[in-house]
Amino acid sequence: xxxxxxxxxxxxxxxxxxxxxxxxxxxxxxxxxxxxxxxxxxxxxxxxxxxxxxxxxxxxxxxxxxxxxxxxxxxxxxxxxxxxxxxxxxxxxxxxxxxxxxxxxxxxxxxxxxxxxxxxxxxxxxxxxxxxxxxxxxxxxxxxxxxxxxxxxxxxxxxxxxxxxxxxxxxxxxxx
Numbered sequence: 001x002x003x004x005x006x007x008x009x010x011x012x013x014x015x016x017x018x019x020x021x022x023x024x025x026x027x028x029x030x031x032x033x034x035x036x037x038x039x040x041x042x043x044x045x046x047x048x049x050x051x052x053x054x055x056x057x058x059x060x061x062x063x064x065x066x067x068x069x070x071x072x073x074x075x076x077x078x079x080x081x082x083x084x085x086x087x088x089x090x091x092x093x094x095x096x097x098x099x100x101x102x103x104x105x106x107x108x109x110x111x112x113x114x115x116x117x118x119x120x121x122x123x124x125x126x127x128x129x130x131x132x133x134x135x136x137x138x139x140x141x142x143x144x145x146x147x148x149x150x151x152x153x154x155x156x157x158x159x160x161x162x163x164x165x166x167x168x169x170x171x172x173x174x175x176x
Contacts, residue, residue, distance in 0.1 A: 003054075004062075006072050006121050007139030009114075015170040018076060019107040025050065026082055027103075030089065040090040047082035051075060072138060080113045081106040107175035111167055 003009070003018055026043035033042035054075040062068040088102030089095075121135040 003076050004058075004073055005139070006074065006118075007135040007142075009076070009118055009121070009135070011122075011167045012170050014076075015111045015167060016174045019078070019081065019110040019174045022047075022050070022078055023085075023103060023106055026085060027099075030085065030098075031095070034089060034095075041086050043082040043085040044079065047078050051079070068142070072142060074117060076110070077113050077117065078110065081109050084109055104175045108171055110174065111171045 003014070008014065026046040029046035030042035033039040033045070058070070058073045058075065062073045063070060084105045085098065085102040088105065089098040092098060092101070121138070122133050124131055125134060125137060126132075127137055127140075
């Protein structure tokens, strides 16, 4: 769920959880293609297949059946992270260095590559005297029945709206 809804793509948990979860499948395909065929593009192939499956799911499940606009359910961009992971394996030809350096860069590059898509939802607005981001307002207006109220991450203040230094710390933690 951290990657499905735009209001859940926050500056702490999404940056930390999503790269850690998504590196497992590319690493497995990476290993199979490198050991069996010496092809250094397993992570990119796996991420492209995952992205294709995500778009099929978002088009049919969310847009066609639930009538959510595409701007609320876009998938994260992890193709640059996969290309970096493949490049590290190609340059080092070593799984240990790829696991240490490539995985670190995979997690570190995730947030900067998604920032152009996410920036429009982090714009601060005032709604009924409360300063919040556009993503928070979307979370208020598009109520999903499976989301309990205590899981909505609505804060009244500028810390979440402007990001401050939490996003780089989360990106480094994800990379670690």
